Structure formats: structure tokens, C-alpha cells
Amino acid sequence: xxxxxxxxxxxxxxxxxxxxxxxxxxxxxxxxxxxxxxxxxxxxxxxxxxxxxxxxxxxxxxxxxxxxxxxxxxxxxxxxxxxxxxxxxxxxxxxxxxxxxxxxxxxxxxxxxxxxxxxxxxxxxxxxxxxxxxxxxxxxxxxxxxxxxxxxxxxxxxxxxxxxxxxxxxxxxxxxxxxxxxxxxxxxxxxxxxxxxxxxxxxxxxxxxxxxxxxxxxxxxxxxxxxxxxxxxxxxxxxxxxxxxxxxxxxxxxxxxxxxxxxxxxxxxx
Amino acid sequence: xxxxxxxxxxxxxxxxxxxxxxxxxxxxxxxxxxxxxxxxxxxxxxxxxxxxxxxxxxxxxxxxxxxxxxxxxxxxxxxxxxxxxxxxxxxxxxxxxxxxxxxxxxxxxxxxxxxxxxxxxxxxxxxxxxxxxxxxxxxxxxxxxxxxxxxxxxxxxxxxxxxxxxxxxxxxxxxxxxxxxxxxxxxxxxxxxxxxxxxxxxxxxxxxxxxxxxxxxxxxxxxxxxxxxxxxxxxxxxxxxxxx
Numbered sequence: 001x002x003x004x005x006x007x008x009x010x011x012x013x014x015x016x017x018x019x020x021x022x023x024x025x026x027x028x029x030x031x032x033x034x035x036x037x038x039x040x041x042x043x044x045x046x047x048x049x050x051x052x053x054x055x056x057x058x059x060x061x062x063x064x065x066x067x068x069x070x071x072x073x074x075x076x077x078x079x080x081x082x083x084x085x086x087x088x089x090x091x092x093x094x095x096x097x098x099x100x101x102x103x104x105x106x107x108x109x110x111x112x113x114x115x116x117x118x119x120x121x122x123x124x125x126x127x128x129x130x131x132x133x134x135x136x137x138x139x140x141x142x143x144x145x146x147x148x149x150x151x152x153x154x155x156x157x158x159x160x161x162x163x164x165x166x167x168x169x170x171x172x173x174x175x176x177x178x179x180x181x182x183x184x185x186x187x188x189x190x191x192x193x194x195x196x197x198x199x200x201x202x203x204x205x206x207x208x209x210x211x212x213x214x215x216x217x218x219x220x221x222x223x224x225x226x227x228x229x230x231x232x233x234x235x236x237x238x239x240x241x242x243x244x245x246x247x248x249x250x251x252x253x254x255x256x257x258x259x260x261x262x263x264x265x266x267x268x269x270x
Numbered sequence: 271x272x273x274x275x276x277x278x279x280x281x282x283x284x285x286x287x288x289x290x291x292x293x294x295x296x297x298x299x300x301x302x303x304x305x306x307x308x309x310x311x312x313x314x315x316x317x318x319x320x321x322x323x324x325x326x327x328x329x330x331x332x333x334x335x336x337x338x339x340x341x342x343x344x345x346x347x348x349x350x351x352x353x354x355x356x357x358x359x360x361x362x363x364x365x366x367x368x369x370x371x372x373x374x375x376x377x378x379x380x381x382x383x384x385x386x387x388x389x390x391x392x393x394x395x396x397x398x399x400x401x402x403x404x405x406x407x408x409x410x411x412x413x414x415x416x417x418x419x420x421x422x423x424x425x426x427x428x429x430x431x432x433x434x435x436x437x438x439x440x441x442x443x444x445x446x447x448x449x450x451x452x453x454x455x456x457x458x459x460x461x462x463x464x465x466x467x468x469x470x471x472x473x474x475x476x477x478x479x480x481x482x483x484x485x486x487x488x489x490x491x492x493x494x495x496x497x498x499x500x501x502x503x504x505x506x507x508x509x510x511x512x513x514x
Contacts, residue, residue, distance in 0.1 A: 033358060154371050159355070159357055161352055162372065165321070166417070167343070167346050209361070214362060214364050215363040
């Protein structure tokens with residue numbers, strides 16, 4: 001029965017899920033510290049508009065989405081810098097604008113294309129070779145970036161005022177983080193779907209936060225939680241014929257509630 | 271380090287925050303900026319730190335004759351301890367990790383001696399979110415010491431701590447001022463505590479009302495006028511200034 005996991009489609013799905021879950025869980029640390037869940041949610045929902053535009057123009061949605069999500073993040077950052085509205089309000093406005101345009105475009109596409117449903121709910125078992133290359137490239141890029149700049153981002157997210165005083169351009173790093181998250185989300189949509197992708201960023205890091213006794217544990221436990229959820233979710237989806245994205249997210253949620261229980265009732269901290 | 275502030279004004283919209291501020295602080299001074307709420311104290315400190323730009327082009331902030339922008343570009347020796355250190359207390363980061371991540375501080379004699387001098391050594395494996403207000407204040411002072419700051423600004427350094435913590439913080443600041451020759455500039459509402467410790471007082475309320483030695487300011491009539499209606503702020507009883 002286990003041979004099924006060694007079949008090419010399953011190996012491809014496991015590999016892509018593992019890459020995506022590790023990078024989501026790692027960057028999710030900053031989403032949690034900086035309270036960027038709403039931003040992540042907006043970019044993932046806006047990706048539907050990107051898919052609609054790509055399909056309308058006849059482009060490959062996977063690749064187009066990478067550029068579209070980065071552009072949406074840049075637009076949020078630029079509007080936030082030139083507006084007196086709070087960042088959340090700006091995110092809400094830009095998100096609503098992009099989504100409305102996307103919904104109108106989707107109207108033109110009605111009656112045929114099933115790609116939208118795949119992006120809405122995710123379908124990692126159907127990843128193509130292009131998806132695999134994009135995922136691998138993103139993983140290498142994002143991992144190299146996080147390895148080099150995670151210390152600086154920890155400082156700018158935890159204590160921006162002190163970072164600024166040490167000559168760090170906090171606005172530049174915030175912008176870089178938004179672009180990084182947008183790129184990660186654009187690729188992760190394929191696994192969890194636009195509706196659930198934020199969960200891959202938010203749940204592992206918050207589960208880890210519940211039981212971590214140090215920052216190192218926080219990062220490591222977040223990655224372990226994300227990776228375990230992804231591998232077990234793909235396996236469960238293959239054996240039990242469940243939809244893959246929701247299976248991964250549900251396992252992450254179980255990890256979150258278990259960590260909450262461990263923190264509050266077992267007083268576990270690692 | 272001699273500090274010269276000249277021609278500093280600041281407006282936010284129609285509201286005038288600071289008007290033509292000029293003063294000079296001696297090298298190695300321990301200064302308090304005092305004034306009621308809304309007097310522009312925090313704004314002045316942010317301008318002195320180069321975090322906020324004053325109005326116009328005439329304003330100058332010089333540290334030993336060097337413009338603040340130049341100071342921040344080349345050498346980051348202006349330290350700052352904010353009033354309410356806004357950080358998410360639920361983030362699991364130990365004090366040790368905080369210093370190593372944020373200051374790239376390395377384990378060694380200097381690291382241990384800074385922690386010892388601020389009574390933080392035993393707390394270094396503790397999660398920051400579990401530390402008291404006074405311990406956080408001391409951690410932020412330590413953060414600045416790892417960076418070898420030469421001027422240290424503190425916004426209401428004792429507002430969130432008890433009397434014992436307050437005494438400890440002031441004794442640490444006095445040591446830094448005397449032994450390391452670090453210029454200390456604090457913002458405070460607690461005139462009584464301030465006058466026991468500092469050597470220079472700047473009374474600010476949008477503009478500078480009076481400035482001088484701590485005893486001179488306390489015993490003169492200017493501060494009574496300045497704090498009229500706010501007597502409780504300074505009348506804890508007489509001058510206890512150690513340097514009088």
C-alpha cells in the first residue's frame with residue numbers, strides 16, 4: 001500500500017509540499033511577530049484576480065501569479081506610504097479593488113475553465129513540472145534570503161524604533177518582507193488554495209510559539225510543525241482520498257490546538 | 271560629547287509642537303528635559319536623535335560639531351531607551367537571544383560585565399515577555415551599551431517601575447555618566463527624582479522656559495512659575511540633589 005507514495009505523482013506532491021511548508025513556516029515567524037496575517041490573507045485572495053487575468057490573457061497562471069502577487073504587495077506598500085490611513089485599512093482597500101476587478105474578469109471566463117477551482121482550493125497532486133521548477137527556484141531564493149537577513153528582520157519586526165536608530169532602513173526591510181511573502185503565497189496557492197494558504201504561514205508559527213522557551217525553538221518547531229503537517233497531509237490525502245490542501249491545513253490546526261493544550265494544561269515548554 | 275541644538279521648530283499640521291529651541295549641553299553632562307504633557311519633550315528628543323526632521327533649514331543639531339544626519343550615517347553612537355518599549359511579550363525570545371540577535375553581542379568578558387553591571391546576568395535565559403518593567407528598562411540600557419553609545423536618551427525611564435527599581439536605574443545611569451563619560455539625557459515628569467540625580471535641567475513647554483543647574487533651577491522662582499498648577503510634580507519636599 002505504501003508503494004503508492006513512491007509513485008512519481010506522489011513523490012512530486014510530497015517534494016513540493018515539503019519545500020513550500022518549510023519556507024511558509026520559516027517566514028511565518030515574521031508574519032506572527034509583525035501581525036501580518038491580514039496582509040497574507042489579502043495577497044492570497046487577490047491571487048484569484050491574478051489567475052483570472054492570466055487565463056483571460058492566455059498566460060500560464062503559475063508564473064504570472066508570481067509577478068502579480070509581488071505587484072499587489074508593492075501596491076499595498078506604496079499606497080500605505082503615501083496615505084494617512086492605517087496599514088490594515090490600506091490593505092483592505094487595495095484587496096477589495098483587486099478582488100472586484102478579478103470578479104468582473106471571472107465573469108468573462110464563465111463557462112469552461114476549471115483552473116480557477118484548482119487555485120481556489122489547491123491541488124498539489126496535480127503539480128506540473130513547471131510548478132516543480134518554480135517551487136524549487138522560490139525555495140532556494142527565499143531560503144537564501146532568510147538565512148542572510150532573518151536576523152535583521154527579527155530586529156525590525158520586534159523593535160523597529162531601535163533598528164532605525166542602528167541605521168537600519170526599516171521601511172526597506174518591511175517592503176522586502178512584503179514582497180517575499182507575496183512570492184511565497186503566489187507559489188503556495190497551488191497547494192493549499194487561495195482560501196487556506198494563509199494557514200500555512202500563520203498556524204505552524206503560532207503552534208510553535210505556544211510551547212517554545214526560546215527564539216531558536218520557536219523557529220525550529222515552526223518548521224517541524226509545517227513540514228510534518230505537509231507530509232502527513234499529502235499522505236492522508238492519497239490514502240484517504242481527501243482534498244490535499246484542507247488535509248494539510250487541518251493537521252496543522254490539530255498541532256496548534258495540541259500545543260495550546262500542552263501550554264495551558266501540561267505546562268510544556270521546549 | 272558637546273551637544274548644540276539651534277533653531278529647532280516643529281509643527282504637525284496646524285499645531286505648533288516646538289518653537290525656536292536653542293541650547294547647549296556640556297560634554298559628559300547628565301541632563302533632564304522636564305515639562306508638562308504635550309510640551310514637546312519626546313518630539314525634541316526624536317529630533318535630537320535624527321528620527322524626526324525639524325521645520326525649515328536653519329535648524330542644527332550638532333554632536334561635537336558634527337550634524338546628527340552625519341552622525342547617524344557613519345557611527346551609530348546615539349542610544350535611545352523608549353518610554354513604552356512596544357514589543358509583543360508573547361514572542362518567545364530569551365534576553366540572551368535578544369542581545370545576540372539584535373546587537374550581535376558575543377559571549378565574553380564585555381558581554382558578561384555589561385550584564386553583571388545591570389543585574390541582568392541571572393536573567394539571561396529568561397523569556398523577555400516575563401521580565402518586569404524595570405528589568406526591560408535595564409535590558410534596553412544594556413542593548414545600548416553593547417553598541418558603545420556615547421549619548422544615551424531615555425524617555426521616562428522610571429515611569430513603569432517601583433521605587434527600588436527607580437533607585438537602581440538612576441544609580442546605573444550615574445555610573446555610566448561618571449565612569450564611562452556617557453552623556454545622559456532623560457525625559458521625566460518626576461522632578462523630585464530627577465533633581466536628585468541630574469546636573470542640568472531644561473524646562474520645556476513648546477519653547478525653553480528655563481535651563482540651568484539642578485539646584486539653581488529648583489531653588490529659583492522660574493520652576494515654580496513653570497509648573498504652576500502642577501505643583502505635585504515637583505513638591506516631594508526640598509532639594510535632595512546629591513551634587514548641591
